Amino acid sequence: MAAETVFGKIVSGEIPVELLAETDRVIAFPDMNPQAPVHILVIPKSTEYENVAELAAAEPETLAEMVEVAKRLAAEHANGDFRLIFNTGASVGQTVFHVHAHVLAGDLEERSLV
Numbered sequence: 001m002a003a004e005t006v007f008g009k010i011v012s013g014e015i016p017v018e019l020l021a022e023t024d025r026v027i028a029f030p031d032m033n034p035q036a037p038v039h040i041l042v043i044p045k046s047t048e049y050e051n052v053a054e055l056a057a058a059e060p061e062t063l064a065e066m067v068e069v070a071k072r073l074a075a076e077h078a079n080g081d082f083r084l085i086f087n088t089g090a091s092v093g094q095t096v097f098h099v100h101a102h103v104l105a106g107d108l109e110e111r112s113l114v
């Protein structure tokens with residue numbers, strides 16, 4: 001079980017966000033510190049999983065839904081192409097330990113990896 005994080009507070013509504021997509025299992029909202037013209041976070045509503053490896057092992061269907069939502073948002077907000085990043089572990093830059101996909105799209109000429 002993951003410790004409570006800022007994303008848990010977003011899922012519960014304690015911290016308001018601009019909801020860009022919602023399904024039974026997933027929500028998406030803009031990153032507050034965008035690193036690309038389109039920078040959206042897609043997260044599961046479940047607070048159980050700290051990272052993508054844990055989620056893939058336990059609920060692969062939720063991971064597939066996150067990718068589906070990312071694809072839809074990239075088509076809505078850019079030309080349909082997108083980069084998906086899952087930072088997994090503090091030493092590679094993960095700061096929020098509630099699994100999240102960074103969806104980067106638009107003109108990525110700086111090739112930010114978040």
Ligand code: 5GP
Nearest residue numbers: 006017029030031032033087093094095096
């Ligand atoms: P990480 O470094 O863990 O892969 O990414 C965490 C991301 O969450 C960062 O890009 C950061 O800007 C974003 N973030 C952290 N707290 C909040 C918040 O309260 N609201 C939003 N919209 N984004 C957040």
